[in-house]
Amino acid sequence: MKFFGKETFYFNYQIINARLHGIKSAILLVFFPNYYQSNNFVMNIRTFILFALGICLFSCGDSSKNGDQTEETPSVEITPVSTPSxxxxxxxxxxxxxxxxxxxxxxxxxxxxxxxxxxxxxxxxxxxxxxxxxxxxxxxxxxxxxxxxxxxxxxxxxxxxxxxxxxxxxxxxxxxxxxxxxxxxxxxxxxxxxxxxxxxx
Missing domain, CATH: 2.40.128.270 (Lipocalin)
Incomplete structure (x- = not known):
């Protein structure tokens, strides 16, 4: 059985903590904009996140619509006549x-x-x-x-x-x-x- 040292454990902890912090920041920026100061950098990040969420929602809705479409019965191809009957x-x-x-x-x-x-x-x-x-x-x-x-x-x-x-x-x-x-x-x-x-x- 392989054991990991304290350094590896601490490194993994830092990665997980950073990811959780990023998720928390994104939620605060989108739903609680007053939590941070209203500067251009923060507003740009908030706009980007809203835009990304909008793209995801649009893509999901479009694919659902395409899945509901039904194919029409095609016409039967015929051999054309040279002159009208x-x-x-x-x-x-x-x-x-x-x-x-x-x-x-x-x-x-x-x-x-x-x-x-x-x-x-x-x-x-x-x-x-x-x-x-x-x-x-x-x-x-x-x-x-x-x-x-x-x-x-x-x-x-x-x-x-x-x-x-x-x-x-x-x-x-x-x-x-x-x-x-x-x-x-x-x-x-x-x-x-x-x-x-x-x-x-």
């Missing part, structure tokens, strides 16, 4: 108004004074999402495949339409195909999360 050619330059949606197996009616709508035009998609206008791109794929890309929209706040708009945009972002009925007046956009049902206006 007959159905897509008909769908272009028409106004398609949303009647209802299915999102994660839950039906959602659209009871708004101004309903969301969608317009196709030469690879560009535009329309109204329930509160905000949007623009973006669409790609037609083989076997009625359909993807929407680079969607951008205005940033107005509409509490009464927020849920409908959020579902509508998420379904567009994860769209994978479309289906036009025989009369060419009803359109169904199928997504990995559900469906959007639209009618010709």
């Amino acid at each position: 007959e159905d897509m050619t008909f769908m272009q330059l028409q106004k398609w108004e949303v009647t209802d949606m299915i999102f994660d197996n839950d039906g959602l009616g659209v009871a708004l004074d101004k309903k969301p709508y969608l317009i196709f035009r030469d690879g560009r998609a535009s329309g109204f999402a329930g509160c905000n206008s949007f623009v973006g791109e669409y790609v037609e794929g083989e076997n009625n495949g359909l993807n929407f890309n680079n969607l951008g929209y205005t940033k107005k706040a509409c509490p009464e339409a927020a849920r409908i708009e959020d579902r509508f945009l998420k379904l567009m972002e994860t769209a994978q195909s479309f289906e036009l009925n025989a009369n060419k007046d009803k359109l169904k956009i199928k997504s990995t999360n559900g469906q959007i049902h639209l009618v010709l206006k």
Whole structure:
């Protein structure tokens, strides 16, 4: 068994005592500033300690926020067609108004004074999402495949339409195909999360 001499014991005691003194000084500077004289040196130390504490709190909060984020379901990639299909050619330059949606197996009616709508035009998609206008791109794929890309929209706040708009945009972002009925007046956009049902206006 190895024993330490008095010098080693005294040296360790001095280190521990110095650390405790430093912690005590930091606490007094932050929470009891009047304990010391109000000179520039003391105030600079106090400012530095407050700044360091703020950085630590901000870092902890930011990492907690990132941990709560959930990943959205990506859209299914399609093989683009060289020329638009007959159905897509008909769908272009028409106004398609949303009647209802299915999102994660839950039906959602659209009871708004101004309903969301969608317009196709030469690879560009535009329309109204329930509160905000949007623009973006669409790609037609083989076997009625359909993807929407680079969607951008205005940033107005509409509490009464927020849920409908959020579902509508998420379904567009994860769209994978479309289906036009025989009369060419009803359109169904199928997504990995559900469906959007639209009618010709």
